[in-house]
Amino acid sequence: MPGSGLDRYAPPMRILLGVTAGIAAYKAAVLVRELIRAGHEVRVVMTPAATRFVAPLTFQALSGHPVATHEDDPAASQTGMDHIALARWAERILIAPASADFLARLRAGMADDLLATLCLAAEVPICVAPAMNRQMWLAAATQDNVAALAARGVTVLGPESGLQACGEDGPGRMLEALELVALLAVLPAPGAPRLDGLAVVVSAGPTFEPIDPVRFLGNRSSGRMGFALARAAQAAGAKVTLVHGPVALTPPANVALVPVETAAALQAAVQSAATGADIYIGAAAVADYTPLTPAKAKIRKEAGGIAALGLGQTADIIAGLADSHPGLFRVAFAAETEDLDGNARAKLARKRAHMLAANLVGQPGSGFGDAPNALTVHWPDGRALALGTATKEALAAQLVALIAETFHAQCRPEGPGSADRD
Numbered sequence: 001m002p003g004s005g006l007d008r009y010a011p012p013m014r015i016l017l018g019v020t021a022g023i024a025a026y027k028a029a030v031l032v033r034e035l036i037r038a039g040h041e042v043r044v045v046m047t048p049a050a051t052r053f054v055a056p057l058t059f060q061a062l063s064g065h066p067v068a069t070h071e072d073d074p075a076a077s078q079t080g081m082d083h084i085a086l087a088r089w090a091e092r093i094l095i096a097p098a099s100a101d102f103l104a105r106l107r108a109g110m111a112d113d114l115l116a117t118l119c120l121a122a123e124v125p126i127c128v129a130p131a132m133n134r135q136m137w138l139a140a141a142t143q144d145n146v147a148a149l150a151a152r153g154v155t156v157l158g159p160e161s162g163l164q165a166c167g168e169d170g171p172g173r174m175l176e177a178l179e180l181v182a183l184l185a186v187l188p189a190p191g192a193p194r195l196d197g198l199a200v201v202v203s204a205g206p207t208f209e210p211i212d213p214v215r216f217l218g219n220r221s222s223g224r225m226g227f228a229l230a231r232a233a234q235a236a237g238a239k240v241t242l243v244h245g246p247v248a249l250t251p252p253a254n255v256a257l258v259p260v261e262t263a264a265a266l267q268a269a270v271q272s273a274a275t276g277a278d279i280y281i282g283a284a285a286v287a288d289y290t291p292l293t294p295a296k297a298k299i300r301k302e303a304g305g306i307a308a309l310g311l312g313q314t315a316d317i318i319a320g321l322a323d324s325h326p327g328l329f330r331v332a333f334a335a336e337t338e339d340l341d342g343n344a345r346a347k348l349a350r351k352r353a354h355m356l357a358a359n360l361v362g363q364p365g366s367g368f369g370d371a372p373n374a375l376t377v378h379w380p381d382g383r384a385l386a387l388g389t390a391t392k393e394a395l396a397a398q399l400v401a402l403i404a405e406t407f408h409a410q411c412r413p414e415g416p417g418s419a420d421r422d
């Protein structure tokens with residue numbers, strides 16, 4: 001899938017997409033396409049009111065299946081898919097857009113149309129992507145409905161803030177289709193340990209160390225693992241700050257972004273974001289060496305070029321945090337090309353981290369960029385857990401659950417607010 005890069009990463013699922021009557025219903029057409037391009041099988045059910053916004057034929061053509069609206073809809077009965085059969089067919093239900101009205105009906109347990117009925121009959125996880133005017137979203141009734149649904153295990157994806165179809169500016173915009181697809185790939189498993197209310201800082205991507213104004217020393221990190229971790233932490237309830245080097249990735253929604261270029265700038269940004277944070281996940285591939293005296297003007301070939309580069313070591317960001325922010329729960333990453341376990345153990349001790357995730361790079365099927373990854377997680381007490389080879393998004397969800405579990409076991413015996421937040 002050119003552009004989005006999500007095709008090989010989300011495990012394919014049977015997704016029942018519920019479309020309700022909001023102006024963002026037109027975005028659901030793009031969503032069907034992107035879900036299918038990401039490998040999912042999609043069936044669409046619309047509320048009767050939603051058919052006033054987009055014709056069912058659009059979704060039928062895009063999904064390749066008839067679209068049902070009423071319980072006695074021929075589209076449902078022809079395929080033997082009544083509300084119970086549809087609810088059992090689905091592995092996940094995604095309501096996008098979810099109108100204020102539908103959220104109220106879902107909360108109340110109404111069964112007054114096919115979509116509401118099959119949600120009531122569903123045993124699978126339900127996700128909603130609300131879309132509405134900012135004041136409708138901020139209304140106490142809507143907030144109350146969303147909180148009640150979240151407490152019942154419904155996953156609320158977004159909304160985000162921005163310019164709205166009504167011309168107003170504020171929260172209530174449905175997340176973009178690609179963001180919804182990316183989030184589905186990192187959602188915590190039902191019952192997995194969560195990070196609700198915690199402030200998490202994630203670093204991602206490479207750093208570029210300037211040689212002169214046009215050249216730099218860089219590395220092969222794509223930032224994909226760190227971006228997946230930021231999304232996974234946010235999906236697990238954390239307030240996330242993502243400090244990232246130069247990458248070509250779509251930024252996650254509802255995450256504070258701090259773009260940087262150099263190792264020094266990344267360290268300064270992480271130090272600043274770490275104050276008041278609970279957890280730091282250092283997934284960035286920070287340069288170990290930087291040119292000592294970058295040239296002010298472009299080094300010219302005619303003038304003899306670059307015979308040698310004087311390099312100095314960059315600061316150790318995680319070890320530095322152990323001194324400056326000892327109460328911060330710190331997760332390190334190790335990318336190794338040999339002796340993975342030995343190097344990982346040594347690095348965990350050197351960095352004084354609470355956990356370390358190690359992966360072999362430079363091998364087919366593992367490491368940088370689009371390739372799947374194989375992580376082994378190490379703890380200071382000698383425990384290690386191999387997560388096996390999976391997509392970076394799937395590994396991010398697993399790693400965030402392990403971080404949440406370890407954090408709650410070690411740092412918060414008295415409950416929220418007890419960590420040393422320097």
Ligand SMILES: Cc1cc2nc3c(=O)[nH]c(=O)nc-3n(C[C@H](O)[C@H](O)[C@H](O)COP(=O)(O)O)c2cc1C
Pocket residue numbers: 019020021022023024047048049050098099100101102131132133136
């Ligand atoms: C032009 C127009 C745009 C609307 N946009 C939204 C919207 O973005 N979000 C929303 O929650 N309701 C919106 N509504 C109101 C819903 O369509 C209305 O509450 C409807 O009954 C919802 O039906 P459903 O929940 O069965 O899909 C809009 C109504 C109109 C006429």
